[in-house]
Amino acid sequence: xxxxxxxxxxxxxxxxxxxxxxxxxxxxxxxxxxxxxxxxxxxxxxxxxxxxxxxxxxxxxxxxxxxxxxxxxxxxxxxxxxxxxxxxxxxxxxxxxxxxxxxxxxxxxxxxxxxxxxxxxxxxxxxxxxxxxxxxxxxxxxxxxxxxxxxxxxxxxxxxxxxxxxxxxxxxxxxxxxxxxxxxxxxxxxxxxxxxxxxxxxxxxxxxxxxxxxxxxxxxxxxxxxxxx
Numbered sequence: 184x185x186x187x188x189x190x191x192x193x194x195x196x197x198x199x200x201x202x203x204x205x206x207x208x209x210x211x212x213x214x215x216x217x218x219x220x221x222x223x224x225x226x227x228x229x230x231x232x233x234x235x236x237x238x239x240x241x242x243x244x245x246x247x248x249x250x251x252x253x254x255x256x257x258x259x260x261x262x263x264x265x266x267x268x269x270x271x272x273x274x275x276x277x278x279x280x281x282x283x284x285x286x287x288x289x290x291x292x293x294x295x296x297x298x299x300x301x302x303x304x305x306x307x308x309x310x311x312x313x314x315x316x317x318x319x320x321x322x323x324x325x326x327x328x329x330x331x332x333x334x335x336x337x338x339x340x341x342x343x344x345x346x347x348x349x350x351x352x353x354x355x356x357x358x359x360x361x362x363x364x365x366x367x368x369x370x371x372x373x374x375x376x377x378x379x380x381x382x383x384x385x386x387x388x389x390x391x392x393x394x395x396x397x398x399x400x401x402x403x404x405x406x407x408x409x410x411x412x
């Protein structure tokens with residue numbers, strides 16, 4: 184506890200004010216003092232009620248600076264499509280055999296991609312993949328005939344986002360070791376994507392609050408106006 188208190192006392196920056204987004208990024212980087220390369224996450228509070236079908240917010244965005252994560256990909260595909268997925272770098276590729284592994288508890292992956300002809304099989308894993316947010320969906324490009332491109336996108340910085348029950352979207356936008364410019368580009372990209380995904384049923388202020396934090400550091404508020412939100 185003493186170590187934790189000392190770390191908290193060492194935090195710098197104004198955690199109460201809504202800062203211009205570039206200043207918030209700098210503050211997060213300045214406070215990322217852990218012995219490992221901390222991940223940086225954005226949280227966006229949206230003026231939507233996800234209980235209503237016309238207020239769902241979901242999509243995918245390609246972060247220009249990547250995520251800094253090694254994304255492990257599982258692909259449901261057969262024959263030539265399976266070969267294409269392997270060539271693109273997918274760690275786990277299969278059909279019925281991959282189904283049996285996952286149904287038996289195997290979860291050593293971060294993204295699941297499927298060719299359309301595999302969805303009847305993948306659908307049977309709904310209770311396993313759904314609660315973890317891993318169920319392939321054509322709306323975010325994870326059900327596609329072009330599995331090779333989907334694998335490349337997943338490994339190159341594609342981030343899925345989905346609004347939670349409380350109206351908040353969480354997403355990783357990089358690492359503390361990223362340059363200021365790289366993190367600024369990623370923050371802009373995800374906020375732009377959320378604005379484009381604004382549902383027809385959203386009323387009033389859409390982007391209400393934005394904050395950034397690192398794995399072990401404090402959170403800093405961003406003034407949405409500084410991002411045109």
